[in-house]
Amino acid sequence: MSTQNFTLPDVGEGLTEAEIVTWKVAPGDSVAINDVICEIETAKSLVELPSPHAGVVGELLVAEGATVEVGTPIITFVTDARDDAGPGHVVTAEAPAPEEGGGSVLVGYGTGGGATSRRKRPAERPVRSSVGVIAKPPIRKLARDLGVDLTSVTPTGADGEVTRDDVVNHASQASVFRNIQTPEWGAVREETVPAPQAAPAGLARGVAPAPASAPVDDSRTESIPVKGVRKATSSAMVQSAYSAPHVTVWKEIDASRTMELVKRLKASPDYADIRVSPLLIMARAVIWAARRTPMVNAAWVETDNGAEIVVRHYVNLGIAAATPRGLLVPNIKDAQDLGMKDLARALNRLTLTAREGKTSPADQQGGTITITNIGVFGMDAGTPIINPGEAGIIAMGTISQKPWVVDGEVRPRWVTTVAGSFDHRVIDGDGMSRFIADVASVLEEPALLVD
Template sequence: MSTQNFPLPDVGEGLTEAEIVAWKVAPGDRVAINDVICEIETAKSLVELPSPHAGVVGELLVDEGATVEVGTPIITFVTDARDDAGPGAVVTAEAPAPEEGGGSVLVGYGSGGGATSRRKRPAERPVRSSVGVIAKPPIRKLARDLGVDLTTVTPTGADGEVTRDDVVKHASQASVFRNIETPEWGSVREETVPAPSAAPSGLARGLTATRPSAAGDDRTESIPVKGVRKATSSAMVQSAYSAPHVTVWKEVDATRTMELVKRLKASPDYADIKVSPLLLMARAVIWAVRRTPMVNAAWIDTEAGAEIAVRHYVNLGIAAATPRGLLVPNIKDAQDLSMKELARALNRLTLTAREGKTPPADQQGGTITITNIGVFGMDAGTPIINPGEAGIVAMGTISQKPWVVDGEVRPRWVTTVAGSFDHRVIDGDGMSRFVADVASVLEEPALLVD
């Protein structure tokens, strides 16, 4: 028998720290190789950490909610040779087991020394709760993340099992009514969010786990800045204080866009695809980029001086509000996709982001971003550009308003398109032309047929 310390591994993102979100085991539990022992949150992803050993859990060395550096021991295992090399184990490297403080690297999470063995896990079986709901563990986690009570979901799977689509559909229907009731005031009248050291005190945004105020005043609480919020605040401060932002906007008669969305929803070709005005907005942005390529460029500082990189492809970022915070995954080479392919890509991006499963690669390499603030009931805004990009477009809510058509006032579906741009890369006439092009497509989607 031996005791093994398991250090927090490098999960292959080039990051240096992670937060222990939740332990899935307790001291005394017996685990097999590859059993999930905890969930960790990095600046970009929520990751289930598998056990590198088979044996008995000895001690949990780090509390939930703590942020630790890669290489820090987080758990101990009591093992013997038969545990780690039992029936069904597949040895993937012939080297001694990781020693204490050895900077563990797990199979599938990067390269490094240390033997790693894996045992195939049995297929996940649906779990029946005490109230009779049948759902697999990933579906239960998705429901928790979306705030869905599984007992209220109508199951459509085999044997009455709740499926992923059931949960997402239920969450989407519930979200329509989320702003009808005004939430009650909490007992805390004031909240303080400590900003990162490099930022002015008013710039940190969002809430995560809370802790009592250091001042001991029970009317306030301090909220640590970490994980996605830490990464987001750092990126936004970097962008706001390095790129000179300018924003322009235009009101748009989007009635024909709404008519096309309605026809696509009714089309058999789109029967299994969720269609929304965001699809037409995405197509409009891609179309407009071709006419004003500089909005898809980037300012780059080099030792020889600054240069502008003009990208002749579109990795289209979609700002997504998720249970973990703001993420901006992007659709690679969106300019090559048909309308239906783009709709499917948007569906996959949205679902993956809601599940908290967006991989780091999907959040890198974006060239221009859309933020759909209309889903929050906002008419317009002045969005901050993502670092490495020169433009971002905001789409406001689409609502019926009086509009003058051929000299007569008529009810029309109206929205506002706003665009922020890096004035080092593109001038006002270029960005104005770009926003006007986007607006033109929303007013007349037939422009997309060329």
């Protein structure tokens, strides 16, 4: 028998540290190669870490909630020396084969220099319930979180298995305009450090106490560690706000015909398995308008020879998503090549992975322009901060019925506000104004998308 230390590996994201979120094993547990031992959170995503050894868990060297650097020992294993590569064994990772809905899971830690494909643990195999539904445990948990009755879901997976997409597509929308849905937060949205108890009171009046012994009512405050996604987001926002000159323009529009189109698409058999919301029309509008004003899809780049503006003739469309773990901005690659249905499916997949907190780092890189749907929070308008590496971001406000003048008469119409912040180094006010006007014209008359 031998004892092996396992150090936090480089998860291939160019990051140097990660937080141990949850241990999936305890001392004394038996594990096989590629059994999940813990969940770690980097600045980009939540990742399941598999075991590189077969044996018995010895000691957990890092507590849950601690952030450690790559290369730090985090766990020990007691292994059979005949089945282990011995001290100095180098752990390698290979890219996982994608499951439905994606996710960030490291697999393939091998021994003896070879990569081993991950075995399915018994708990991960599809199971059949008493009512005859075939679904994996993570899918059942997702269904419970979304309030979906699995017996009413039409399965599309192999052998009649219910997939993640099946559950998400079946889930009811929180509102007519909401696309990015996130789980309900608890009483505390982010992990906090419990406040210390207040010092005893009762010091004599008129006596100046020493600073170290002064009573402080610490129950009125609490400390929230800045780490993980929050740390990365704050750094990126400060960098963007203080490096790019931000200007915002906005326009209030009549989106009644967009709402009519969304209603028709929801009722169409062609969209029976696809969730549709006004965000879909907004996404198409932004892609269409960016083709007419390419500078909004450009970027300011500093080089050794000075600055230059890089104009992208493709659209990697970012969608800002508020999740319980913080703000994520995944993007849909080459969105300009997608038709309406394919774009809707891409938004559905983005919704699923964002909700699960497992948006991959690759999905958050390379964005060219971003939409933030602040309407899901009941906000009419805002002045969003540009995502680093981009020149424009569009905020879509809530869609609500308001009085609107139509042909000289005041009528109730579905009204929203579209705002756009832009990097004034890259694009001038007239260009961004034309872009927002184009987006507004599509939301007012979606027939413009037919070309």
